[in-house]
Amino acid sequence: MLDDTGIDALIVTDLANIRYLTGFTGSAAIVVIGRDDVMFVTDGRYRFMATDQLATAGVDATLIVEQPAEQMAALARRCAGARVGFEANHVTVARRTGLETAVGYPLAPTSGLVERLRRRKDDGEVARIRHAASIAAAIFADVTETMTPATTELEIAVTMEAQMRLVGAESPAFDTIVAAGANGANAHAVPSSTSVGAMPVVVD
Numbered sequence: 566m567l568d569d570t571g572i573d574a575l576i577v578t579d580l581a582n583i584r585y586l587t588g589f590t591g592s593a594a595i596v597v598i599g600r601d602d603v604m605f606v607t608d609g610r611y612r613f614m615a616t617d618q619l620a621t622a623g624v625d626a627t628l629i630v631e632q633p634a635e636q637m638a639a640l641a642r643r644c645a646g647a648r649v650g651f652e653a654n655h656v657t658v659a660r661r662t663g664l665e666t667a668v669g670y671p672l673a674p675t676s677g678l679v680e681r682l683r684r685r686k687d688d689g690e691v692a693r694i695r696h697a698a699s700i701a702a703a704i705f706a707d708v709t710e711t712m713t714p715a716t717t718e719l720e721i722a723v724t725m726e727a728q729m730r731l732v733g734a735e736s737p738a739f740d741t742i743v744a745a746g747a748n749g750a751n752a753h754a755v756p757s758s759t760s761v762g763a764m765p766v767v768v769d
Contacts, residue, residue, distance in 0.1 A: 566681070567600060572650040572673050574599040576640070576664060579655035582679040588622030589615055590735075595636065596626075597643050604629060604643050606636045637667035644668045650675040697734065704728045705768065714762045718743040721768065722756035743768050 567573065577596040583589055586596060587603075591611040597604040603626035607615050612630045619626055629639045651664060653674035665672055686694070708725050722741040729737065744754035745761040 566678055567598075570650060570673070570675055570678065571648065572675070573647040574644065574649045575675060575678060576644075576649060576651045576672065577679060578660070579652055579679070582652065582655075582683075585679060585683055587624045587626070588618045590618065591615065595640065597640065597649075599643075599647075602627065604639070606631070606639060608632065608636070637663075640664070641668050648673065650678075652676075652679070697738075700729060700732055700734050704732070709768070712761060715760050717758050717760050718745055718748065718754075718756040719758055721761070725768075741768075 567575065575598045577583055577586065577598060580592065580594070583594050583596050586598070587594075587605060589605070589607075589611075591607065591614055593608055593611065594615070595606040597606070603624060605615060605619060605624075605626040606629040609630055609632075615628060615630070619628070629636060631639065645668075649668065650673040651661065653676055656664070661672065704725050707728065708721055712721055721743045725743075726737055726741055740753075741756065742754055743756040744751055745759055748754045748757065748759060
């Protein structure tokens, strides 16, 4: 893929793509993917998490744990003399400017390289998707069986999210939607203190 794009390395900044590639679940990281190497950059908050999660995922990477200025210096050293791309769909103008200032030359915009890999699920990913769906289905059945006309949208949402976590879910995939009656016309309704009563209820 690097050959097809005409670059020697890719700076990955999107956290979903970083998780896919490395298993890292923290909130701050940069990964540089080269032809024969991986550099993982984060700060001191994630020293132990990154070490453990990359090892669990089987990722052999050079781990850089530094403050922002030192991170950029390490990035500059790694990228020196290389043709380097960045994830154009996930980088602001300000961040691109910062990365280019750090490496000292313009970076090449790329689009969807990691996402292209993510489209095809391996057996482990399929198993995790099925497990997540089974958790959601079981929680939905439990909550809908126990709710009463006095139950509010918010109570349903909070109960579902709590039960998901108790049975092993990491977090909801997105903000839980519970909408009763007229609120059901809102595609992204925020759960409120409205009681469901005898009205139709949308739960997503």
